[in-house]
Amino acid sequence: MSEKKQQVSRRQFLNYTLTGVGGFMAAGMLAPMLRMAVDPVLQESGHGDLTNVSLAVEDITTEPQRIDWKVNQVDGWYESEVNRSAWVFKNDKDEIQAFSPICKHLGCVVSWEGNDQYPDQFYCPCHDGRYYKDGTNVPGTPPLKPLDVYESEVREGMLFLGDAVPREGA
Ligand code: FES
16 A cells, blocks of 8 residues: 655645635634624613612602703613603602603603692693693593603612603503
């Protein structure tokens, strides 16, 4: 049995080398692009995070007060600072209530006692929408659902708020 000597020609050597180096360089360029394309989709969003809204619990009364704060929002590759607002007060059971001010009709902003004719109600000036103090919509007015309620928590005497959660209609 004869031994056949394996020889690599100069041309073959160059082909192998260039293919290897080219593949290595292509992988080096594609990996960051692939990571950039996929990474934001795989990352957890800030959903469910609670933010300190700089309101001490001892400053919350039975009179609704409007508070404003900012949160960082990440949508895929786009990161932005978003303004949020809430009407905050304590109800008859001394429970903290935090309602979204966004009207459930067409999204205008409601205000507490915004119309002298309707004391003790949230009022939406766009189409005379009204809500009772507990946030439920007044039947016969345009909104068909109660105001959304913020997820809330008290930490070391400060109010933390999360996402506004919809409730069932009245
Ligand atoms: S948007 Fe509030 S009543 Fe229409």
